[in-house]
Amino acid sequence: MKISRSRCLILSFVLVCGLFPEVPADVEEASDGLSTDREPRWLTDIPATKEFIAAAEVAVIGFFQDLEIPIVSVFRSLVQQFQDVSFGISNHSEVLAHYNVTSSSICLFRLVDNEQLHLDAEEIENLDAAKLSRFIHTNNLHWVTEYSPMIAAGLFNTMVQTHLLLMINKASPEFEETMRRYQTTAKLFQGQILFVLVDTSKRENGKVVAYFKLKESQLPALAIYDSVDDKWDTLPITEVTVEKVQGFCEGFLSGALLRDHRAEEDPGKEEL
Template sequence: MEAAKSRCLFLLFLLTFELVQEVGAEVGKPSDDPRAAQEPTWLTDVPAAMEFIAAAEVAVIGFFQDLEIPAVSVFHSMVQKYQDVSFGISTDSEVLSHYNITGSSISLFRLVDNEQLDLEGEDVESIDATKLSRFIEINSLYLVTEYNPVTVIGLFNSMIQIHLLLMMNKASPEYEESMHRYQQAAQLYQGKILFVLVDSGMKENGRVISFFKLKKSQLPALAIYQTLDEQWDALPIAEVSVEHVQNFCNGFLQGKLLRENHESEEKTPKVEL
């Protein structure tokens, strides 16, 4: 109960009503990318399905017993909209049984925390493009997930309770190389820590930066947050490196808070010798 309360408080602090409204406006917008000819991958047996899921950071699979239901055409319409999601489809009874599907389902698989999230029963029967888009957008978590009002819901619904945030301007000349190193570090903590990017160049993200008592002049910076007890720490860094990320994460996991050390130094009166 307390964990749920902490999550809600944190979400309410970071998000504004206007941003949530923007989410509703964005969901359902068609992509400009011409992928009309793209089709989901047919998964004809269990090994093929397992290989397909293992090869993608986010995979969405339509498990259908009947290809004539309306959900099938809605599912197909998603393929051309989400370029960074792998789409598969299967009607094979052994495949459905392997993934504990008893009827028809649209399921999302995440590599980052090995989650399988299912839309089943009435949810599938009444699905439309807007509802399916929202399901995919909220629950698509990657090795590094960019923070926005949609993804934050999926982040806090994950079973992984520790989140690492890189606060950096995406327009920075160092961004591409920094992101490459950040993704390398993310692979080391897969299943333990969710890695998040917060674009400090976006005005609305200022609330996130200030939550961790950081100023834009201190960026780029790392911030780590544990949803269970709201414990957190922050570290301004001159350069994003795998070593810096590892040291910061390991220190937090071992209970060493740089923030507390810094605050203690500020409170300790200076004594003249």
């Protein structure tokens, strides 16, 4: 069987491999055993809703005309599962009309790429906790998103084509300061580059490091790639600073660092 060996497609496989693992038992149940400390924010008018969305890296809002439908309790139960996501709920007609909701809908708003994802009334009619949890997990992209197989689908389901990966051991003493600088730089490239963290202490992440032809001795390192044009480059980096990361990103976006790695492929591997 002859197929294309585009490295971009290979990378998508590498990243998304294991995309749908078993959902943890605590997600399967909608509410049993969950703490009720957190609740969705009630959004009673348009200004409050806009402010709520603008203040969160990721916001999930349930727009419900009828608060008695089953999905409402499922939605509220998941608040405990996502401590880094802001949950809101509204049944006010003016708010629903402003967001073009004519029945009921669950919407996810991402600040990092100004994306809005919607589950409409037909999609949520038979939605359970596991499926809704998977939807949020998959699309939960922040200024810096830690890589996992489930998150990988969200990375490839965005209009932002350029992704930057920081490959570093989270247990390293410099990690906290490194992340602060990395996140600061991420805000400079909103809508241009998605910033990702790859924890190299996890054995399963070794395939991501290997894809970019990096050795353990070269870590920590940055890897940047265009998910459409199959261009990428790497930078081993002993100290992550805003200036270094910004320069690396700007060089890639300007084309100064672009390399077409398809030309490096072994012609003998074009057929499987």
